[in-house]
Amino acid sequence: MANNYTKAERPTMYFIGVTTGKSSIMKVFPEWAKYLEIDAEIKGFDFKPHDEPAKYLEAVRFIKNDPKSEGALVTTHKLDLLEACKGEFEGLGPYAKELREISSISKRGNELWGHAKDPVTVGLSFEAIVKDGYWNETGAEMLILGAGGSSLALVTYLIGRAKDGRDLPSKIIINNRSEKRLNELKKHAVKMVEEAGVDINLGFNLCPSPADNDAVAVNLKEGSLVVNATGLGKDSPGSPLTDDVIFPQKGIVWEFNYRGDLVFLDQANAQKEARQLSVVDGWFYFIHGWTRVIAEVFHKDIPTEGPVFNELCEIAARAGSPTNKAG
Template sequence: MTPGADSVMGFVGVRTAGSSIRRVFPEWADALGLPTRTLVGHDLPLDSPPAAYRAVVEMIRDDPRHWGALVTTHKVAVHAAAADLFDELDELATTFGEISCIAKRDDRLVGSAKDPVTARLALEEFVAPDHFGRTGGAALVLGSGGAGTALSHQLGGRADAPAVIVCTALDRAALDHARAVHERAGLPPGRFRYELTAGPDDADRLLAALPPGSLVVNATGMGKDRRGSPLSEAAVFPEQGVVWEFNYRGSLEFWHQALAQQESRSLSVVDGWRYFVHGWTQAVAEVFDVAMPAATVDELGRIAARFR
């Protein structure tokens, strides 16, 4: 099936109208020579029922205008509710139990998990290949949803892996899912700790135990999908640490907490902009079956920066 002149790419999220991609995508389409400049958002509330996810996937599958779609917040839920609707899932989608990209290949519906690739590409831009071995730093990944689990997976598989990777979640099911992903990937189990965090005090305690040079990541969605930070205002980041806020828009409380300590704690503070760029360029490459070498990603990043 080849969509016609009125074709679109889909975007499944919570509040898609606020994303910079709505302005960026038409410019990328022109630069890449894509067959459409139109991006259509499909908004679903957090914790929507399985039928809602199935309906969106079925609509994308059956609508001849859709080339495919990127899935953001709902990728784990889409896999849980609608995996059987796909003709093919890639290895990462099966390993992670999530679908972040929906593409069509002739009459086949193909699902893939792009977050692990996105996390690795973004991480490599600001964490040196020898960072953890050189500094002795650990990693604290706050949040074990799709993005957090993708990052912990990539950290665990690095040649220069942190000695300890602490994965957190508000509920046991999320931690069990992260553990299962790490086990299916064959990662060393002794490299990970799985911690329930009932609130900011628990997260603060884990933060305070980190050695200098550690990586601290907000992968909870707080500061974007809902206000707040997983840390309290009393939290202290590790000396010479690297702080990564996965979000690039929203209230960004975690980001501001890190910036306030950037000078006093000698922190490297990174927001989610390049993660956003890599995530979307990987999805565009998959949906439209186009090459996405590093030079092209850099050029698309420069285009996107004009709209930030």
């Protein structure tokens, strides 16, 4: 994959991913830019997952030294890119150091800045799904399937929420199919909880097969939230659950993705009426993810709710139809 590092003639934001040309952001960004009065275009840089450090360095140095290259949103390569390019950044925002990743590259004068926005954007998405006080009222639990980057972002957000004295699920359970990732997240989460001085009931389960995840889901309390943070359905086929899973009565089911063959969503929708479920996909997560980075790159105040945010959602839905939405 050869990226084209040609001097930008007009302000440009980059999308650093794997198959960026397929993303609906290529259609959504120009419409958002018009609405937000941002004079800029978007271009993609594609890398293989875990690409060579020198390739990440080449892209970051290009953005840093090209005056009209304003910044970038990073997916998939968040950890690898920061590891390869640490020395290029004059500043790192909150969470970037502790999570050792960045999803946003921006400039402040002559300085290059990196931010880890995921704990913020997953948090905004979480707040849109569960109303304040819900956990105290219901005593419900939360099951996160997967112990990757986005799962860690959600746990980080929830620890911050507890630190702010806000209510939390009575138990936060994390299941993962490989022990290594599960243990890494456990170590990280336990340390963050200790440092924050909060009281959170965390549970970790090694679940190599979907039937193992079913066995945890069936014991959740009424009203509990079940999150698919495995990427199964988009990144690889299938679901982390079997078709025999029993979702909690009056539960909330949240799939982090909104495109792909989302079997997990189908499984939830099949039980929606019988078990009175609320079923949510990852579209708002996508919108929050992009708008937070655009705000950072163009130093623009973009609200996270209200009429302007609602208009951005409508513009995105019009520009990126359900068949070509791509994160």
